[in-house]
Amino acid sequence: MASYLVTILTLVAIISILGLALNLQWGLCGMVNFGLTGFFALGAYTAAIVGLSGAGTFAATLAAVVVCSLSCGLVALVSLRLSEDYLAILTLGFGEVVRLVVLNEEWLTHGSLGLPGIPRPFWGLVSEDKYEYLFLGLLAVVILILFIALEMLLRSPFGRAIRAVREDDVVAATLGKNVLMLRVKVFALGGAIIGIAGSFHAFYMTYIDPSQFQMIVTAYVFMAVIAGGRGSNSGLLLGSVLLMAAIEGTRYLKDIFNVFDATQLSAIRLILIGLGLILLLIFRPQGCLGEYRLQIKGRESKPRDIAVQTKTRAT
Amino acid sequence: MIAQYVLNGFVSGMILALPAIGLTLVYGILKFPNFAFGAMMTAGAYIALILNVNFGLSLLWSAALAAVIFAMIAVVIDQTVFRQLRDRDSITLLVCSMGVSFVLENIARFIFGNAARSFDLVIARPKYILGLKVNNEQIITAIIALAAMAAVYFILRHTALGRAMRAVADNPALAAVRGVRRENIICWTWVIAGSLTAIAGVLAGMDRAIDPMLGWNYIVSTFAAAILGGLGNPVGAVIGALAVGIVEETSTLIIPPNYRQAMSFLVIALLLLMRPQGLLGVATIKK
Numbered sequence: 001m002a003s004y005l006v007t008i009l010t011l012v013a014i015i016s017i018l019g020l021a022l023n024l025q026w027g028l029c030g031m032v033n034f035g036l037t038g039f040f041a042l043g044a045y046t047a048a049i050v051g052l053s054g055a056g057t058f059a060a061t062l063a064a065v066v067v068c069s070l071s072c073g074l075v076a077l078v079s080l081r082l083s084e085d086y087l088a089i090l091t092l093g094f095g096e097v098v099r100l101v102v103l104n105e106e107w108l109t110h111g112s113l114g115l116p117g118i119p120r121p122f123w124g125l126v127s128e129d130k131y132e133y134l135f136l137g138l139l140a141v142v143i144l145i146l147f148i149a150l151e152m153l154l155r156s157p158f159g160r161a162i163r164a165v166r167e168d169d170v171v172a173a174t175l176g177k178n179v180l181m182l183r184v185k186v187f188a189l190g191g192a193i194i195g196i197a198g199s200f201h202a203f204y205m206t207y208i209d210p211s212q213f214q215m216i217v218t219a220y221v222f223m224a225v226i227a228g229g230r231g232s233n234s235g236l237l238l239g240s241v242l243l244m245a246a247i248e249g250t251r252y253l254k255d256i257f258n259v260f261d262a263t264q265l266s267a268i269r270l271i272l273i274g275l276g277l278i279l280l281l282i283f284r285p286q287g288c289l290g291e292y293r294l295q296i297k298g299r300e301s302k303p304r305d306i307a308v309q310t311k312t313r314a315t
Numbered sequence: 316m317i318a319q320y321v322l323n324g325f326v327s328g329m330i331l332a333l334p335a336i337g338l339t340l341v342y343g344i345l346k347f348p349n350f351a352f353g354a355m356m357t358a359g360a361y362i363a364l365i366l367n368v369n370f371g372l373s374l375l376w377s378a379a380l381a382a383v384i385f386a387m388i389a390v391v392i393d394q395t396v397f398r399q400l401r402d403r404d405s406i407t408l409l410v411c412s413m414g415v416s417f418v419l420e421n422i423a424r425f426i427f428g429n430a431a432r433s434f435d436l437v438i439a440r441p442k443y444i445l446g447l448k449v450n451n452e453q454i455i456t457a458i459i460a461l462a463a464m465a466a467v468y469f470i471l472r473h474t475a476l477g478r479a480m481r482a483v484a485d486n487p488a489l490a491a492v493r494g495v496r497r498e499n500i501i502c503w504t505w506v507i508a509g510s511l512t513a514i515a516g517v518l519a520g521m522d523r524a525i526d527p528m529l530g531w532n533y534i535v536s537t538f539a540a541a542i543l544g545g546l547g548n549p550v551g552a553v554i555g556a557l558a559v560g561i562v563e564e565t566s567t568l569i570i571p572p573n574y575r576q577a578m579s580f581l582v583i584a585l586l587l588l589m590r591p592q593g594l595l596g597v598a599t600i601k602k
Contacts, residue, residue: 032406034350034413078584084406085348085546086587089538092350093580096535104573215531219417222410267425274417281411282399 006132008248013139014201016240019224020146021193027231029186030166032088036221038095039191041213043068043198045109048118048208057121065195072191076184102210114209118202150233162186223277229287238288319447320565326453328560329460333515335540335552337508343484343547344504347408352512353530354419359385359513360520360529361423367434374434378517382510389509390502424527431524456518463514476503539579
């Protein structure tokens with residue numbers, strides 16, 4: 001039971017890191033990343049390939065961070081002058097290209113066979129049965145650092161500038177902000193975080209193949225961000241725990257519906273996840289926890305959120 | 316040799332054109348890129364599969380009936396899901412259409428499983444016209460796609476509904492002042508988009524096997540086609556689709572065939588860099 005719990009928590013942690021990245025890109029700067037799975041796969045494969053070459057896990061993580069960050073930055077650069085919709089399509093296309101490369105460049109990625117035997121960080125430091133705990137601890141430290149850094153960024157002038165870009169890029173530009181550079185920076189920074197998530201995924205699984213990187217991962221991360229409250233990092237952490245509870249909970253469906261086969265059960269779970277996403281968007285788009293806002297004492301703050309126009313939101 | 320590739324690309328471009336028109340019409344009226352059209356194609360293909368294999372209807376009748384049935388399903392999806400989100404921003408709708416896409420795709424997976432299926436179709440010997448090999452399926456595809464496109468063109472250009480649709484796409488407030496009911500127009504837009512997408516699903520299922528991921532193979536290419544023609548422009552979508560189809564097919568002369576969809580991505584990226592309003596689009600000042 002304890003090891004099951006540790007496994008779940010590790011998955012929650014990896015989803016949370018991806019969520020922190022999406023929350024930065026989409027939640028704070030309004031840039032939709034529909035190719036999240038593709039960037040995630042890019043990070044995982046980069047880390048795996050560098051790790052397998054014997055360069056060490058730190059170098060592997062670093063390589064994943066650099067590659068993801070650069071590719072995210074480039075994609076954002078292409079989307080200059082464009083509305084959010086185009087960025088969504090562009091990132092989706094990029095994700096698809098990553099998938100094609102992973103499937104077809106067998107000399108590099110072994111195609112659908114996948115890459116086995118990926119080295120793990122701090123392997124051999126503790127006994128093998130205790131390693132899972134160490135890994136989870138490592139992830140917790142990474143999340144803590146990222147969380148604090150992102151919260152600081154959120155409250156910094158840079159954080160205010162990117163939220164201004166999200167709300168109205170024309171106004172932000174009029175106020176002398178370089179909107180394009182801000183967007184590229186935010187997207188690249190988000191890419192770096194996705195790279196971290198990808199490399200930890202590769203280390204944890206020790207074996208990666210294309211079937212682990214499907215569109216559903218993007219849906220999971222969007223759900224975690226929306227459930228927690230778009231723009232709120234602490235909400236996101238809550239959101240990913242809730243999401244994992246829901247995903248893992250539906251595994252027990254098989255005890256109730258024992259007439260269905262494995263494919264049908266996984267289909268039911270994905271239907272429920274799709275419905276969950278739709279219902280969440282319709283009934284609770286603001287999520288559990290709201291976004292951080294600068295409060296002025298003695299004045300009622302009036303949230304005027306263009307992106308999430310909620311009629312129900314209490315002011 | 317190249318002519319053969321151009322011909323094949325032309326026919327696969329025709330399959331792309333139908334969902335691209337649907338995508339672009341929905342974008343014009345509702346202002347969001349509907350990600351769910353891939354799963355809608357898959358659903359259309361499966362409905363036709365039931366009619367074709369289980370009820371023994373000919374493929375043509377199956378396609379026509381599937382279009383009607385799926386048009387109704389599309390309206391139901393709009394009324395239950397998208398209608399609740401009318402005043403939200405386009406990204407909320409986009410994320411929501413991802414949810415719709417998972418539901419549709421997995422209903423198909425639940426009923427039919429992951430195994431690939433195919434239509435009950437008489438296999439005919441390919442014909443040779445002017446030295447070019449033309450499959451029977453390609454002829455059927457071209458006829459059905461052209462008929463569907465002609466019907467949509469007629470509706471958009473020469474009926475009151477088409478005028479109203481163009482009016483709402485152009486300026487919803489002005490259209491409302493002139494007494495055009497937006498909800499009705501939205502409903503009819505889904506009828507047209509739904510039936511076109513379902514027909515495309517049938518054609519795609521004829522071209523390759525039917526499995527729950529069928530529509531997924533067309534997503535990037537269709538977006539490329541719609542963007543190439545300028546989102547919101549149906550004629551542009553058709554031209555964009557033919558261009559994407561031909562580029563993808565002829566590119567296999569140089570690059571491995573597996574990377575056809577990557578070509579579409581390249582087309583989108585280059586186009587957005589150089590001409591973000593689409594080839595046929597007119598540069599507008601965004602408010």
